[in-house]
Amino acid sequence: MRILVVEDDDDLRFAVAAALRGATLAVDVAADLPAADQALRFTAYDCVVLDRMLPSGDAVAYVRRMRQQGRTIPVLFLTARDSVADRIEGLTAGGDDYLVKPFALAELLARVRTLCRRTATTHPPVVRCAGLEIDTARRTVHRDGILLTLTAKEFAVLEMLAARAGATAHRAELIRRCWDVPTEPTSNVVDVVVSQLRRKLGGPPLIHTVRGVGYRMQPSA
Incomplete structure (x- = not known):
């Protein structure tokens, strides 16, 4: 499975990517929405781990446009915005999951695997x-x-x-x-x-x- 991690914080981006790679997942990284958009246009991913607030803008608007274009790749939002209204906004825009910072890397991995299984071909465990x-x-x-x-x-x-x-x-x-x-x-x-x-x-x-x-x-x- 191949994952795209979009996060502007260098340390967090490195930690998330390392945790996913340690679980045998292939990982690409991006620090902003333009780089993420380019990666998504040229590579097939099983899931995107997406920081909501990036220097290039609120990723919620980007995901909303993705869904309007018919792009169905699973998206997991990472964010410090933890209000119920924020979560509803992210999910309504087309996000598949919403994880609030700070978070446990083990929980992130479990959520990513769950999202990937939704689109993967079913085979015996x-x-x-x-x-x-x-x-x-x-x-x-x-x-x-x-x-x-x-x-x-x-x-x-x-x-x-x-x-x-x-x-x-x-x-x-x-x-x-x-x-x-x-x-x-x-x-x-x-x-x-x-x-x-x-x-x-x-x-x-x-x-x-x-x-x-x-x-x-x-x-x-």
């Missing part, structure tokens, strides 16, 4: 394939009963492949969904992570190369 067990809620992976230690990027790629087991995941789509910053589709970052995954997963192999396209997860014949 535990995926099993040829001795492999991926618990997407607990973020754990076992093979033949043995707990595997994966990096955040390895888990993100494995989760995406497992969610569509038997179908091919294009390399460009893996990059778009699992990497934080724009990466050229021809880059070998996906190949490096898949190579690491294959080594950790052991045999028989589960991740297969679809030459010139990407990767597919399925048991070996």
Whole structure:
């Protein structure tokens, strides 16, 4: 899942992005509405975490325009404005959730995951394939009963492949969904992570190369 964090406070922007990345989410950041608008026009996000009061204006008006244009991406407002009237205004304008500062990063993460699930394709919370067990809620992976230690990027790629087991995941789509910053589709970052995954997963192999396209997860014949 890919998240856009829009926050003008440098320290808070860094902390929120770090917390989301630590939960295996791909994160892009922006400090104002013009930068956020540019990112949203060129990248598909699963959720936007949006500071309400930015130097470039009140984000409520921006979200209202988004909804009028038919853009349905989930939006979570972050704000110090905590009155009932403020919350109603944000939600009425098209916000999907409203979190008041200061807040716990764990709560923010839970709310972001909830918003992302509303638009994501439904798949089982535990995926099993040829001795492999991926618990997407607990973020754990076992093979033949043995707990595997994966990096955040390895888990993100494995989760995406497992969610569509038997179908091919294009390399460009893996990059778009699992990497934080724009990466050229021809880059070998996906190949490096898949190579690491294959080594950790052991045999028989589960991740297969679809030459010139990407990767597919399925048991070996």
